Amino acid sequence: MGAEVLQTVTTFIIALAAGLISMIIARRLHIVPIVLLLITGVLIGPEVLGIIEPQKLGATLEIIIQIGVAIILFEGALTLNYSQYRKVGRVIFKLLSIGVIVTWLFNAGAIFLLFGLPFTYALFLSSIIVVTGPTVIMPILRRVNLKQNLTHILHWEGILIDPIGIFLAIFSFELLISHGEGNILFDLFLRLGVGTLIGGLFGYIIALALNKNLVPPDMQNSFILMATLVTFAICNALSHESGVLGIVVAGIVISLTTKISIEEIKKFKLDLTDIFIAVIFILLSSNLNFDNVKRFFPEGLLLLLIITLVTRPINIWLCTWGSTLKFHEKVFLSWIAPRGIVAASIVTLFTFTLQANTTLDAAVRDNLWFMETFVFAVITFTVVLQGLSAPVVAKMLKVRHDLSKNWVIVGAHELSYKISKYLARFDKNVIILDSNKFKLERYKQMGVATEHGDSLAYDIFDREPFIQTGRLIALTDNIDLNTLICHHWKKTIPLEGLYKWIGITATSKEKNSAPRDPLASLAIWSNLSKPSILSDQLGKEERSLIIKKPEELTSYERENAIALMVINQDNEAIFSPDPNKKELAPLLTREWLFLAKKSFSLAPFLDHRHIFTLDKTFDQPTMIYDHLLDLLIPALNITTSQEHDNLIQNIHDQAKKETICIGNHVALFPILKKTFSEPLIALIKTDAGIDLNAYDKKPIHLFFFIFAHNADSLRYLSIISHISKIVTDKLVHKQMLDQISSEQLQQIIDLAISEKNI
Structure with missing residues (x-):
């Protein structure tokens, strides 16, 4: 093995080992891995310990970076949940549109004014740091325990901004290398067209191969890896730097069109991503030049403060204008915007391209050192400062949530x-x-x-x-x-x-x-x-879960109920509590959850207020429906005439289709609607019966109306079963027909429920 090959292999292995060990330690400590990766890279680089010297890798370093970035960006596109685009709120939509433009232009202006760089170069540099990214946002959200509305905003901003940032970076790159000459739009649309078409085509072919089971399951991971790199290479061969967009589009198409589970593929790509993140960050941070870092400051510190304390707050205040967010919530959102993997990947990829470009303006070429130094300074500054301070700031602003x-x-x-x-x-x-x-x-x-x-x-x-x-x-x-x-x-x-x-x-x-x-x-x-x-x-209904204070239990329930849980004064759950324990005495006044051995009973659903005897004559059953609904308006929580009319129409429609004529003067009417959270039974007895074409040709005198949730089929069937047991009892049936008042009817039904244990 030649000396150069040995040095390349050794450098790669050391970078991989140092990177993965740093990531393991970071996750154990619950901190963002980028922080340790940057520190480790600098320590083992030529500026400190000199264990590795990435610049000696030459073209090999570019190959490693190109492959790594392709896999990182493809994994990001593959794992996004694109169905959430249509679910995001107005604030997030503004952050992804107005917010991106504001961040891009404001930061570009700050770079232009502070460092005197060409404005197109400043626009390109600013486009790279537009993205935040879930890899740095998620650890912060898990540590801080924010209110749900803030978590929602930061979570989806970090996830959905990645592809938008990549498009903006490509556009800005095109502006930079065009020198204001030629057809900028043509070159831009050429790159966009090649990346979109080739990436979409390969993504569709990959998804089709997976859906048709053309690739054996044990080779799907290898197939995806090969296809990712082929897509990247072909796009770049047809149009330089279109490979970035191509692999992102391919990932999106695969994610949207695969019909089989790709969880194992996603996990494999995530493992590869971790490896390349570890290697890339170690190699790049170890390659940082301390002289360039010194050149970046002190103006660089002012730039970082403007990005953090000026641009981000302006962005948040514009995008949350008119929202329900409170002042202190907006302040917290203004403070949190860490940059991470995607920003580092983009700057790494374009650095090699710009270094190889011989047509760049002298003002840009002389300041290429600024690009990596600037982006890594932003990453380090935002991740360290915001990541470490987030819990303290959240506590001060009172935006934490009780987990x-x-x-x-x-x-x-x-x-x-x-x-x-x-x-x-x-x-x-x-x-x-x-x-x-x-x-x-x-x-x-x-x-x-x-x-x-x-x-x-x-x-x-x-x-x-x-x-x-x-x-x-x-x-x-x-x-x-x-x-x-x-x-x-x-x-x-x-x-x-x-x-x-x-x-x-x-x-x-x-x-x-x-x-x-x-x-x-x-x-x-x-x-x-x-x-x-x-x-x-x-x-x-063979068992039931009842919510009661222990002192409210009946003697039967005390003997047959099992205490499942109770929520104490500290809002914590206690499982399988014993009401007889002295230490739980303060909780006896709170509601407990009991599992009771109890058969289903009609009693809770057939209230005496919903039993009616009518001496009116009704020519049509619809007249009974209308009259019943007027009687049940309070029980059914009907508050508007529109709700009343809709329910009347619903009852008419269901009665035509689903009336259950038991016969012998009895009919059941199910009214199933999702607005009924709990069943309700109403009974109407009319002296003058109505002909509903029952099988025995007898007129109907007893009308049972069952209001229930249309998904609550078990209780609905139990109710029908128990009503049937009552009305098929000849003595009970006769007594119900003979009773004059609703009170007498209620007594007969209560007695039947008790005797039959239903």
């Missing part, structure tokens, strides 16, 4: 739904997470926040709903899976906030697992059956 309010329940079923409703009474934000879309849809329609996804996905924490999760309950039927879920989520949630169901069959060791165990979490409800079994029982 104990944010809960995730893994597993979509009736038990998790009932628990979420209990927690919501104490102002908790609960999300049910499951990989089954069908299950989630039911609870979403019932007003619960749901998220579809894999709780063990590597990037689950980067999804906005889970950035500030403070508590998690793993509530699947699989004990081992619950343990793995808690182990996975302990990266962002403290152990005292992780809870798992471990089942009746769990060993004593599992039931008493200590937090010091790497896989440990707090085992809860080990005396309960599987969540799916409990959910089935809850759905069939």
Whole structure:
């Protein structure tokens, strides 16, 4: 092996080792990895210890950087959630449009005035630092625990601004190298056209190959890596510097058009990205020239202060004008705008191109040193200053959020739904997470926040709903899976906030697992059956979850109810509390959640105020519907005439289609609508019956109206079943027909419910 080859291999290996070790330490310390990468690179570079000398790599350094940047930018495009573009709020939209232009022009003006550089060069330099980036924003958001509205803004600004910044950098680059001559727009659209068309074409071909299963699963990662580099090379061959746009477009197309899961591909690309970030930052920071750094200051310090304390606040105030954000919230947003991986990648890529360009103006060529020094100074200044100060500033401005309010329940079923409703009474934000879309849809329609996804996905924490999760309950039927879920989520949630169901069959060791165990979490409800079994029982009304103060329990409930949880004075959950313990005496006045062994009962849904006896004669059943609705306006919470008319029309339409004529003078009318959170039963008895073409040709005297949520099928069917048990009892049926007043009718029904235990 020649001396040059040996030196290249040694330099690459040292850079890789130093970079990855720095990233591991940074993540263990919960700080942004860029900080340690920059420090490590400078220390082992020629300016300090001299362990590596990147400049001696020559063209090899450019090859490494080119490949690394291609993979970094492709991974960023591949992992973005583009469906969120249409969901962003007005403030974020302004930050991505007005904010980008303001940042670009203001910073370019500051560079031009302070350093006297050509304005096109200043515009190009300013375009590079427009982007913020999720790699530096996400660690800050996890550490600071901001209010949700601020988290939402910073999160999506960091994610969605990347491709916009790349487009702006390409445009600015075109302005710079054109020298004001030739057709700037033609050259720009040529690069944009080649990058978009070639990148889109290759992205479509890659997605098609994956969708058609043309590539074996075990070779998909290698195939994607090869295709990424081929796309980058072909774009650059057809039009210089169009490869950057090409791989971004390819990543977008693949992300939008692949029908199969690409989670493993994303994870592979993320691993490669980590490797190249480590190598690139070490090589570049070790190559920083201290003389250039000295030349950058003191004017450079003033420039950094303008970027941080002038441009960003102006940007935020313009983009949040007329919003509901408060003054102190705007101040915090003005303070946070760290730059990271994308800015470093762009400047690295264009540095080699500009150094090779022989037609540059002398004023630009003589100041090429400024480019890397400036960008890395901005990265270091913003990441270190804003990253370290963010918790203190957030506390001073009172924009922090109590993480104990944010809960995730893994597993979509009736038990998790009932628990979420209990927690919501104490102002908790609960999300049910499951990989089954069908299950989630039911609870979403019932007003619960749901998220579809894999709780063990590597990037689950980067999804906005889970950035500030403070508590998690793993509530699947699989004990081992619950343990793995808690182990996975302990990266962002403290152990005292992780809870798992471990089942009746769990060993004593599992039931008493200590937090010091790497896989440990707090085992809860080990005396309960599987969540799916409990959910089935809850759905069939064989069991019920009741919310009461312990002193309000009936004697039957005290004997048969199990205390599941209570929220204490500190707003923390206590699981499986014992009401008889002296230390819990202060909590007896609070509402507890109990699991009761109780059959489904009609009583809570058939209120005496909703039972009516009418001596009027009705020619048409629609007349009864209209009269009933007028009687039930308070119970159904109807506040406007529009709501009244819509519900009347809904009742008429459903009655035509779904009337259940049991016969023997009885009919059931289901009115299913998602606005009914809880079932409500109304009963009308008319002396003059109405002919509804019942099978026995008898007129209908007893009209049962069932108002229920259209997704609450289990309780709806239970109600029909129990009403059937009452009206098919010959004695009860006769007594109901004979009663004159609604009070007498109520007494008959109450007695029947009690005797039949329904």
